[in-house]
Amino acid sequence: MGNGLKHCRQQHPSFLYEPLFSSPILEEAENENLRVFSAKELKKATKRFRSARVVTTHDGSVQTFYKGYINDATSAPSRTKTKIAVSVMELECLQHSTPRPKHVWISKEEAESLGEIYHPNLVKLLGYCYEDTKSLLVFEYSHKGSLHDNIFGKEETLPWKTRVKIAIGIAQAIVFLHSINKIPLHHELDMHNIMLDEQYSSKWLYLDSKNKLIGDKGRIVATTYLPLEYAMNGHAGVKTDVFTYGVILLELFTGSKGGEICLNSLDIRTRSFGETIDHRLESDYPTHAAAKMGRLIRRCTKRNWTERPSMQHVLDVLNYIACKY
Incomplete structure (x- = not known):
């Protein structure tokens, strides 16, 4: 360990980027696995959209998140041992006659573009739901x-x-x-x-x-x-x-x-x-x-x-x- 530290100290700082973390990539293959959820599926996965977290950021935008569980293999709602936790973010639905102020809107096409971007220090998008009454993004859960x-x-x-x-x-x-x-x-x-x-x-x-x-x-x-x-x-x-x-x-x-x-x-x-x-x-x-x-x-x-x-x-x-x- 001591020799490794000595070697690290001898390097110019710009050389420290690669060894410490895996390199970033645009992972287009991941987009093939971007799951399209139904509102019914996510309602079940989140126990009827039980609110877990509402955030108002520094620019005034409002973000609502629900914690849910899906099957690790099939991405279906799950409460079994194979379940994984997910974070479901609610988007403003443009069909509302009176849109709520400062809520985020992301189109389906933009969601698919986000699904093509992968980096270990970005929260991974797993899927989305776009229906008449619900627009939701499904992310990996941050414990x-x-x-x-x-x-x-x-x-x-x-x-x-x-x-x-x-x-x-x-x-x-x-x-x-x-x-x-x-x-x-x-x-x-x-x-x-x-x-x-x-x-x-x-x-x-x-x-x-x-x-x-x-x-x-x-x-x-x-x-x-x-x-x-x-x-x-x-x-x-x-x-x-x-x-x-x-x-x-x-x-x-x-x-x-x-x-x-x-x-x-x-x-x-x-x-x-x-x-x-x-x-x-x-x-x-x-x-x-x-x-x-x-x-x-x-x-x-x-x-x-x-x-x-x-x-x-x-x-x-x-x-x-x-x-x-």
């Missing part, structure tokens, strides 16, 4: 819930190493999506949409940021997740995502919501960021790694978007922190 609930909704704390692992997973997903389509993703980057599996690996519930919200009249709403250039003139690009990711890093490592912390006062010195780190960690974290993390967050949230690093560089730094400390 540890959302990052938001783990950071803000629980007394027990996530260890430093687990938080770094989570940060790397999110960054990997963003880098992958940037590599296949250089469009801004910040609308979907949210602590609520970052899910954790049983090993606390992070998986982003990505729905394709081109989609519009039902009831959204195009207003630009300033939030702590969005940089000044977007709030002022609507400019958005991949560096907008870097800012949003920086705020998520800040929340992840401080345990405080972005609005409660003045980003401009975040000092890059060890002592200052050490005072900001989640108090539940006490002193159980490497101070040099914390200092480097503080500097990374400060760079990601620069006012001038041209001074922010690329997401690949952010990932390299995170991998370096994970390996060296």
Whole structure:
């Protein structure tokens, strides 16, 4: 183990990406297995759509999820030993005479396109249902819930190493999506949409940021997740995502919501960021790694978007922190 660590420390950070995680792919074969469910099947699988989780994200969108069980082999509703848990997301039905504000709509064609995208740090789409009265997406179930609930909704704390692992997973997903389509993703980057599996690996519930919200009249709403250039003139690009990711890093490592912390006062010195780190960690974290993390967050949230690093560089730094400390 010691020799492996020494070898890891000798590598340039950019070389750490491949060994740590499996490479991303566009898995077209997976789309052949995308299951078309009926509303009746999903009603049975979810015990009559018993509500499990309702989320309002930072941009005001409302997402409703139901926990259900399907057969691992046939994808039929199941309560046997072969069952697997799934998360069923309700979409706004366009047939409603009065659409509910801020609910997400994704067409059948868009759902099929989502089914072609696979990455270990994206929540996997298993199937969908489009009927007159129900529009639903079926995803793999994330047993540890959302990052938001783990950071803000629980007394027990996530260890430093687990938080770094989570940060790397999110960054990997963003880098992958940037590599296949250089469009801004910040609308979907949210602590609520970052899910954790049983090993606390992070998986982003990505729905394709081109989609519009039902009831959204195009207003630009300033939030702590969005940089000044977007709030002022609507400019958005991949560096907008870097800012949003920086705020998520800040929340992840401080345990405080972005609005409660003045980003401009975040000092890059060890002592200052050490005072900001989640108090539940006490002193159980490497101070040099914390200092480097503080500097990374400060760079990601620069006012001038041209001074922010690329997401690949952010990932390299995170991998370096994970390996060296």
